[in-house]
Amino acid sequence: MKRRTFVKGGLAALGFTALSSYGVLHSSGISYAGPRNGFVDPLPVPPVLENLSTGVDEATFALQVQRGSLELLPGLVTPTMGYNGNFLGPTIKVRNGQQFKVNVQNDLNEPTTVHWHGLHVPAEWDGGPRQLIEGGGSWHPEFTIKQQAATLWYHPHAMGLTGAQVYQGLAGLFIIEDEVTDKLNIPKTYGVDDFPLVIQDRRFFQDGSFAYAQNMMDIVHGVVGNHLFVNGSLWPNLEVPQGMVRLRILNGSNSSIYRIGFRDDRTFYQIATDGGFQEKPVKLTSLFLSAGERAEILVDFAGDSQGAKISLLVDQYAGNRFEAMQFTVATASSTSIAVPESLTTIDWLQENESVKTRKFVMESMGGGRMGMMSGGGGRLTINGKNMSIYRIDEQVKLGTTEIWEISNPSGMMMRLPHSMHLHDVQFQILDRNGRAPSPEERGRKDTVLIQPGETVRIIAKFEDYTGIYMYHCHLLEHEDNGMMGQFEVVS
Ligand SMILES: [Cu+2]
Structure with missing residues (x-):
């Protein structure tokens, strides 16, 4: 070993x-x-990435995807990847309403993408597998932030490479602030x-x-x-x-x-x-x-x-x-802060606003363990299908609200959790096996854990942007092995 x-x-x-x-x-x-010797090293806090714009309505950034190395374990050097550094990336801070621009330079000698996880974003700038940046290449997204205060993050999303690249260090936080934060x-x-x-x-x-x-x-x-x-x-x-x-x-x-x-x-x-x-x-x-x-x-x-x-x-x-x-x-502390009574109001989507219910079955095994790694269809599937970038799995009408019913059937041999992530939207959880979500899950969500034997119903409104987005298991080894599909928002 x-x-x-x-x-x-x-x-x-x-x-x-x-x-x-x-x-x-x-x-x-x-x-x-x-640790044996106490907690010695000060926690590194990722720096806030410098906004290169001077106008208050603009937020312009530069991200360099690079290889590096770091002493993660005492006395050993680990080859790593990072954004603008050796490991992880700076924190990107924007405000709701700002024009967001970023120049991404890929200095890896392999393809990557930069996906804005949790962001309501035009499909062409989503940074999913369809927006590949070749090694040595660059990418220049530009769009308006139309979203309330939140802690989002960014990470690679190239098909088959996501897990390995995140593991080596490619991840950073993406923080949105707004008037609600200002007042609290x-x-x-x-x-x-x-x-x-x-x-x-x-x-x-x-x-x-x-x-x-x-x-x-x-x-x-x-x-x-x-x-x-x-x-x-x-x-x-x-x-x-x-x-x-x-x-x-x-x-x-x-x-x-x-x-x-x-x-x-x-x-x-x-x-x-x-x-x-x-x-x-x-x-x-x-x-x-x-x-x-x-x-x-x-x-x-x-x-x-x-x-x-x-x-x-x-x-x-x-x-x-x-x-x-x-x-x-x-x-x-120089400030005196109590836990607030209330924080914000949420526009809860109602079931009767939904125009369509779609069912998604996340399966860890289609037929025998030996098939898992074989090219013929794979055994990590959603609705029996392995990801193909050439296939659109679902079409959603722009401006509509839908219920997605996601289940993880309890198989005979494999009881694996899955974590469903939708791009572009923040959804709300309606219920988990028919029961209302726990207080921790009551709010805007983009990723939800589906335990073996569970069926989770979520509701989301698909607005502003048309185009092709991903839905997938956020266990990255599942995603990289095809537990992913594409939905297209059409006008
Ligand atoms: Cu999974």
Whole structure:
């Protein structure tokens, strides 16, 4: 076994219960829950990307997709990819209504794309598999941001290359602000009381290089890592003010589902789903995020003494448990912020507005395990079909509202979760196996976890733009192996 593992104890001491309800999947080795020597490195906070425009109505950026290297594990050098750097990318910040322009330069020696995950975007600038940027090539999207405040992200989406490129480091946050944010009394000073947390697990060879998809099981279950990184750092420490702190959390892993909470089991408040603010804060002690999902939370450190250390626990579907990072309470906050009573109002789409119900069946196995990797149709399908860029699977009429009923039938041999992502729209969850969504999922969503045996109904309005978009499983190894389809919005 070439994989790097650590043998140690202390997992039980964390007092974090296992996700037994998930059933048995597989284990990717022994995880090292927390550091031996404390949380030493300061959490890197991705810089906000410089806006090259001077006008307030414009936001112009430059992104360079490049290779690099980084010491992710102590003493080892990992070959990586990054945007404008070695690993991950800068945070893009725009305002609703701004004219967004970006010059993307692909300095990889292979094709890539830049997909704006969660963004309501003209199809030609979506950055899906149809907008390939060849190695050495460039791409120049330009469109207006027509969307409320949200924490979105950007990542590659080239067919068959997405998983490997994200794994090597290609991901960044895309934050939209608007008048609602302006009015709310919540932490909003980036890097001071408003922090992005990009959570990702990784697996390595002994020489420090990434051990990405090695075999069929990696594709079936997704590549699950045994080291956990926050913003590209192993076991970092973040100094936070002694007051209210906002965390914008992205599950940036390829295929992991995380349950996220604090070592002391403290309560926190979720204020946003994938697509922006919820109507009211949701009181929680742990949060589930599947690959690609985001949440914003408020954590109050006002009651903690200066110097107090509180760690973040991340429990991974498939068994690993991580003490991911630590918060150290520093000086008193300069602002006094309470958890708001309400945040925004959401235009809830009504079932009777829907003109069509479409059914989508996500299947992990069509007929025998041996067929999984064979070219003849594949065995990761949506409605029995493997992705073809030459086929339009669904046509949606511009300006209409539809219900999409997505099911993950419980197969005889494979019980795998899937995470459905739609491009262009923010949808709302109507129900999960007939039951109303939990408070954590009540809001604008672009990615939704579908557990084995579940049927989830979502509702969305397809407006403003015609063209071809993707829907797919956001477990990237599933997506790369064909669990994807195309919908065309037609006038
Ligand atoms: Cu899947």
